[in-house]
Amino acid sequence: MPACQLDHITITTPALPEANSWVRRVLGVGAAPGGKHPAMGTENMLLRLGDATFLEIIAVDPYAPAPARPRWFALDTIGVESLASLATWVARTSDIAAAAAAAEPIAAPGAITPMARGERNWLITIPDDGSLPLGGVAPALIEWEPGPHPAAGMPDHGLSLVKLELCHPDARRVQALLDAIGMQGPVSAVRISERMQPFLRAHIGTPAGVRILG
Template sequence: MAGCRIDHLVITAPSLGIGAAFIKEALGVDPQAGGSHPSMGTHNLLLSLGDALYLEVISIDPSLPAPDRPRWFGMDNLSDSSLPALSTWVARTADIRSAAGRSSESLGSVTPMQRGDLNWLITIPPDGLVPLDGVAPALIEWPSGVHPAARLADRGLRLVEFEIFHPDPKRVQRLLSSIDAQGIASVAASSDGTSSLSATISTPEGLRYLSSGKIIVHRQT
């Protein structure tokens, strides 16, 4: 069985400029240029979180035509007034079709994707929304020996903790177990009946916290 690991975290924003400013305020560093996803009508910025792990800031690319399908990560629901937020996460696997087939939740169709000279496979639900009330991952499979994090500068950021909150934590645990992703996230019942994600990131300026609740909390080191 091919296990899954966290590949990257996804911050959605109404524009890359707004997303970049959010990351600068939240983490104290500027993300690097990424590129465009022509088949999704989006573009991104990237920031290393260590070996084979990174943060993606993604927004709709106004220079590209709208795709003939819903955009990924629920991005068609963004408006100019939307706030940047930790909207989803992506789990890396060496066998995406096997992992998707085992998944206790429908994670979408395995879809070829491209950005510049990078090519990969990723699961995308037909409605473009994030499954399991917004906390399930997309699955991704990179070609052997290829990963975009290898191209990113190390700014001293590291993912310390990743947390998933859901009204039915056992359902989330079943999903993680079914794709062999145990131990990569802390799962807990939400206190208010909603679903959310949070990430604690170590930076040169101390620990910082990102949330799908659009809140930035500066923690003491």
């Protein structure tokens, strides 16, 4: 069985500054510039949530050419008037092929795709249409190149990811997915009404107490 751990949570937004203002209001500290993803035409900001966990804010890079394929994290569906949203999360593994195969029958994670930002390289699963599996409740799978985790080089503001709740009408399916990929760490499936859309709720420890993003 593969083994996965919570790597990072992802906020999507039409513009990085507005989303970062929201993060600052909730957590008391904002994210720092990350970099650009030439293959996707996107850019991000990053905030450490632990030794090997972080928060990512990601948006379309307005100065980059559009990629030849749909952008990841459903960014092509976000309008200029859209609000920032805790849209999905990413699970880390040392064997992305095994984890993707285990997830496939429950919630297909997408093709394993090489990706780069600056000097850092990794493999990540991306659906061909750029969508978010299970409405964002199913994670993208990531396998980093060998070396220190990206969070290790980020400023430490005393934040930690206490718990991530995956809220979905079919919580059994979500739990089956977590079991299939060998998910370890503070991630739980929460059942919500059939009338509700899936969403995430992140409980983040700060020096002023636990705050909730979602």
